[in-house]
Amino acid sequence: MTATPLTASERPRTAEKVPLVDLSAEYASINGEIDAAIQDVIARTAFVRGPFARAFESQWATYCGASHAVGCANGTVAIELALRALGIGPGDEVITTPLTFIATVESIVHAGATPVLAEIDPRTCNLSPEATKAAITPRTKAIVPVALYGQPADMGAFRHIADTHGLLVVEDSAQAQGAAWAGRRTGSDGVADATTFSFYPGKNLGAYGDAGAVTTADPALADRILRLSDHGRAEKYTHDQVGFNSRLDGIQAAVLSAKLPRLDAWNAARRRLAQRYDTLLAGAVQRGLLRTVEQAPDARGVYHLYVVRVAAPPAGAGRDAVLASLRDAGIEAGVHYPVPLHLQPALAHLGYGDGAFPEAERASREALSLPIFPLMTEAQQDRVVAALLAAVGASGA
Ligand SMILES: Cc1ncc(COP(=O)(O)O)c(C=O)c1O
Structure with a gap:
């Protein structure tokens, strides 16, 4: 028996991807x-x-x-x-x-x-x-x-x-x-x-x-x-x-x-989205599964990127595993930056080795940039948060 092909309206709809930025x-x-x-x-x-x-x-x-x-x-x-x-x-x-x-x-x-x-x-x-x-x-x-x-x-x-x-x-x-x-x-x-x-x-x-x-x-x-x-x-x-x-x-x-x-309104939208991420991720932060990046006390940032840090195993899920899960869920996350500059081949002549800047190296292993752009909808953000919480093992927290 041959299956009758599904019409476009019968095919299961895959949710659209959430881009890192939507130009x-x-x-x-x-x-x-x-x-x-x-x-x-x-x-x-x-x-x-x-x-x-x-x-x-x-x-x-x-x-x-x-x-x-x-x-x-x-x-x-x-x-x-x-x-x-x-x-x-x-x-x-x-x-x-x-x-x-x-x-x-x-x-x-x-x-x-x-x-x-x-x-x-x-x-x-x-x-x-x-x-x-x-x-x-x-x-x-x-x-x-x-x-x-x-x-x-x-x-x-x-x-x-x-x-x-x-x-x-x-x-x-x-x-x-x-x-x-x-x-x-x-x-x-x-x-x-x-x-x-x-x-x-x-x-x-x-x-x-x-x-x-x-x-x-x-x-x-x-x-x-x-x-x-x-x-x-x-x-x-x-x-x-x-x-x-x-x-x-x-x-x-x-x-x-x-x-x-438009820049001020766009930056205000980014700040609102960042604040909403802070709120929605607070439970996972409290449980030590994620860490947010703080601002210096007098700084008023504009969230070009919204970065969380994913705890490495065994305490957390590990950044690269979370990044892969997000990609599978259609969420385009990023990493800024996966290799700190002192470990870049082009800058080897500066003479720094592995371990020269442990905090920068740790941040490079843990940093995960979540989608953020002024026209991002709350529905898109909810999808990012749900996929992230599932990936770090904090769903239903
Ligand atoms: C921190 C930082 N400095 C400098 C640059 C260089 O800017 P451009 O790409 O316009 O040369 C960038 C661009 O991504 C950047 O993020």
Whole structure:
């Protein structure tokens, strides 16, 4: 007997996947503004830097509370440009965290300086001020704290350390557009000497390609960054230094300008979702099956990522097993970051071995990023939570 094939409406419906981030839904909610912005750039053929970049730079400076913002090609070169324009280069040491995207350290290497890694604070997963202090040598010139997962590091402590030891602070805020420290927006005057941003598409404020920016209170620094990013030129064909082609392009700037008015509402939605995760996961946290990542006391984060830590066996289910269960359940979770930078083959020359930063290594084994994006529905979040609780053995808790 041959089975009659089921019609589409008879087939069992598999629940749709829950993505880690949903850029299509975001575009669908603003496509009119985005399409018009892109058309405008094309109509005015203002493709590289030009009026759209200048407009976004001014809007971004105002939004951050910064005197100056300089757009550039991406968030990696933003750090390099800031360091170079601050005069940091060969022979200088720059302290940063081993728990970040490799771009943070790449840019220090590209500036010609030596990255020095220091341990994280296990509560926040951000660079530890105490470990930073201990890593200072006579060659140290700067600290690069990273606002990991969108939550600012302890910027008050870093400012104090820098002022005490005559160092510079360049904050890598690639993941933290709109976050705040002690009531001041990330990137505002007076927190770091320079703050760098990435507008990679998946970021809280994302372009439709690569883009970045640096903010600073210092007009001379802003001018040096601008020139460096544009072939070291003062005028069209007068180059007073060898620079880079690292300019912000017009289409990306126009997209960012179109999206910027939504950033606060999007960040508020992320915070609401994060709070709801905190509440729904509190039982599993109490039972020691999961740990949440705390914010530094004065930080107001923007949850670029919502990260929980999964206890390793025998106390817990183990991160990799939980990640696999979530994937089986159609939940797209992530890991930021599975290998701390001191154990990356590309950075072996820095000379750190296994065990150099036990807290960063432990966080790399335990961290699990759950889906979070402004248009995520509570139903989607409930599915993530149910699958997670089942995977860690906390269902019905
Ligand atoms: C912490 C951190 N720093 C720097 C970067 C580099 O930004 P971009 O990808 O725009 O070069 C990123 C991007 O993912 C990041 O997460």
